Amino acid sequence: MDFRLTEDQRALRRGVRELLARRFDREALREAVAEPCVDRGLWRELGDAGFFALCLPEAEGGVGLGLPEAVLVFEEAGRVLLPGPLVATHRAAGSVPGAAEGAVVVTSVDEGLVPWLDEADVVLGDVGGAVPVRSVDPLTPLHRVPTTVERLPAADGVLLLAAEQVGSARATTDMAVSYARQREQFGQVIGGFQAVKHLCAGMLVRVELARAAVWAAAVTGDPVEIAGAKLLADDAAVRNARDCLQVHGGMGFTWEADVHLHLKRAWVRAELGMTAARAEETVAAGL
Known part of the structure; x- marks a missing residue:
């Protein structure tokens, strides 16, 4: 099986990255x-x-692509911390009028959170009975609903959340490497220190x-593989953000740095779609 991207897939990813760079830069993030x-x-x-009609058949007005293309797009969204219920609106494109065109914002109950x-x-x-809860992520307001019936999460939605986590993990890796190349300590850039090299290498591996x-x-679309992918993606997003904070030192804990935003979003995403315990x-059941 060949997992290399096709030219069309690379063009799709490049187009989304350019759109987000133009419309959601660091100033827009701040x-x-x-607010x-x-x-x-x-x-x-x-x-x-x-973006939302990517997996909708062309006969229904969609783009007619599949899940492999969708994860590329959502990885780019995760890289820039694009806010909003992206996954829910994407999944509703074929059933909720206006969702595919971006005219309607759709959200859904997810692991007891909305x-x-x-x-x-x-x-x-x-x-019913939804109450606002304080979200650790300032870019993801949350409500909690009382739930007594456990519903199996939609596999494609879980995978798209995992793709966002991968994008965030890649972003914090790039941030750590860039900072390590610039920050000087004891007369040399900190990227020359073995401990910092090990941190950055571990981030890249994850x-x-x-x-x-x-x-x-x-x-494959296999539910067990999707659960495993969510586990790995959650771990990469959270641990890479923490290691990025470590590379930045005290600077990473300031409000001016963006590292903490990636960590907070990673924590919230890890509780959506499929928690670590469920994954x-x-x-385990698949094995």
């Missing part, structure tokens, strides 16, 4: 942190670009392992 909301203009641009409930036009699932698992699961049980 504005979103100050969390769904940027309706950007949401419509994503719809026009086919992201962006106040901003959503459509909510999938029972949100992100590439998680990416390979996510891409492979996107091709471990799924993998």
Whole structure:
């Protein structure tokens, strides 16, 4: 099986990266942190670009691509910490009018949590008794709902969350390497110190392992492989953000740095779609 990207897939990833660089740069990220909301203009641009209708058949007005292409797109969204209920709106493209075009914001109940409930036009699932909870991530407002029935998470939604985690893990790896090449201590750049080299190397190993698992699961669609990919992606996103903080030292803990935002988003995503406990049980049952 050949997991190398085709030219069309590379072009798709490049196009999404360019769109996000133009519409959601660091300044826009900081504005979103100050005042969390769904940027309706950007949401419509994503719809026009086919972000939400990517897996919808062409006969239904979609792009007609598959899960392998979707994970590439969501990896780019995770890399820049794009806010909003992206996965829920993407999954609703074929069933909720306006979702595919980005005209409607859709959210859903996920492991007893509802992201962006106040901003959503459509909510999938029972949100009776929903109460706001303080989210560790300033870019992901949350509500909690009382739940007594456990529903199996949608496999494609789990994988798209994992893809976002991979994008975040890649971003923190790049941030750590860039800082290690610039920051000087004791008369030399800290990237020359063995301990820092080991941290950065470990980050790269984790992100590439998680990416390979996510891409492979996107091709096979196997629920057990998707659960394993989510486990690896959650681990890579959280641990890479922590190691990136370590490389940055005291600077990494300041509000001006973006490292903490990746760590906080990684913590929240790890509780959505499929928690580690559920993923471990799924993998164990498969073995």
